[in-house]
Amino acid sequence: MTEMIRTVGLTKYYGRRRGLAGLDLEVRQGETYGFLGPNGAGKTTTIRILMDLIRPTGGQATVLGEAPRAGGTALRRRVGYLPGDFVVSGGQPAGELLTYLGHLRGGVEAGRIRALAERFDLDLKVRIGSLSKGNRQKIAVVQAFMHEPELFVLDEPTIGLDPIMQQRFLELAAEAHKAGQTIFMSSHVLSEVQQCADRVGILRDGKLVAVEAVEDLRRRAVRRVEVRFDAPVRKDAFGKLPDVGDIEVEGNVLRCRLTGRADPLVKALARFGVATLTVEEPDLEEVFFVYYRGEEGTDAA
């Protein structure tokens, strides 16, 4: 079996409010799949259907080849889940909660919990209630990874983590990927999934609007570039560069948008003395905008 997650025409309505409007999703064995979309697009709804916390209004979903409800406890044993909103009772120490959750899974080695906790600088003895949001999120990561499942379903796993811990998480995800485990993770930050995902699905208004290999997406993504030269430059010195648009020059500062390979721009810049160079990572909205500008037109029609 190569499809770890598959949904066909999956819909979910909460009364009249839309959750999902016909989602077709396919996650292959061994891949890391980034599930991207703005808030309210239906990411958490999808994930909660996959974990059998809510039932779809229509369509089908299978996880590891089984319907979430029919698969029941045997299916959930094989899945590591990280909820979008990790809420647990604050009165217990982290170690107590993790031991308990391990028992629910049929036992997890204490050494594995300790090793993961150490990796994330998580003190297992401290009461959860006294931990910061970021530190609680570490517990969420540890509980999802401690039992080494075949499939991870992670809802915004790095939310609240500081950049160092985000990096640790990405390392952990990379290791799981190397070990052949499949990761399905949602995010609203492209740069985060870019670093670890093979493919990215973009969700908008309850539908998957595109599935792209991360490489392709990166190639197409728009970056804002700002260059400060040692001396003022003339705009026409950058006349026609491939993949560069919206060039503006103000004294010794040049701003432009880069949509593909950086090489031609870099070569052109190199003719002058460059003091500073800033490349802003593309944000998701911008990727949407460029990517679906055409589609907006057809939507309206």
Add this chain to the structure above:
Amino acid sequence: MLRSVFTKTLWDQRRSLLAWAVGLTGIGVLYASFYPMVNTPEMRAALESYPQAMIDAMGFDDVTSPAGYLGATTLGMLCPAIIIIMAAAVGGSAIAGEEENGRLDLTLAHPVSRWSVLLQRCAAMVVSMLGVTAALGLALLAISGPAQIDSIGPANLVAGALHLALLGIFFGSLALGLGAATGRRSIVYLAVAVVAIVGYFGNNLGPTIEGLHWLRDISPFHFYQGGEPLRNGIQPADLAVLAGTGVLLVIAGGLAFDRRDVAV
């Protein structure tokens, strides 16, 4: 204590269970120890001047005998009130409360079925009820000499406490089942309050009102004290009705819980 939902639930509630036990026992002992003050000719005379309707409403018709006093005050009003509030709190938090504060997702995403979570939480509720009422029973036994209520006898005191436990289990099951079915504590609290108030006054006043006799026959309080466990010992048939109704409520709640969406 961290091996199952059942033990973890009890472990997490250890402090609040201790508080419920202390509260219940404290109130029970306090009121039981007032008995020597009620057992006087002056008090009897005062009670005789009360209107009969009021005496009926409070269940005070035999309040000067030890069993009558304990059955009407301690075990008739205050302890049931505490045990019912505890039942609403414990039963309501088991599923509905966990769901409302967003904790249920994580548990249910683990390899444990909804039925299993519900039944293990139910078992924890039953154990809690038996625990706090056992504490009350032991405390009443301990003070029965000085409080001049020892004519009730240890076996009947235990029966009274056990009946109280089953009253708590009935209301706990109502709270648990309704919470599992709806996921909302407000509904649980409302239902428990309505059943408790209608049941209480239905049991005491129903027979005095034309056409409302049936209210007593279906009141949980009728099965709790109608057989006068403090005089006649354990009433297995009454306990079976309370327990059986509780089982049905939990099963009904479980059927709905298994089908519905868990709220975020």
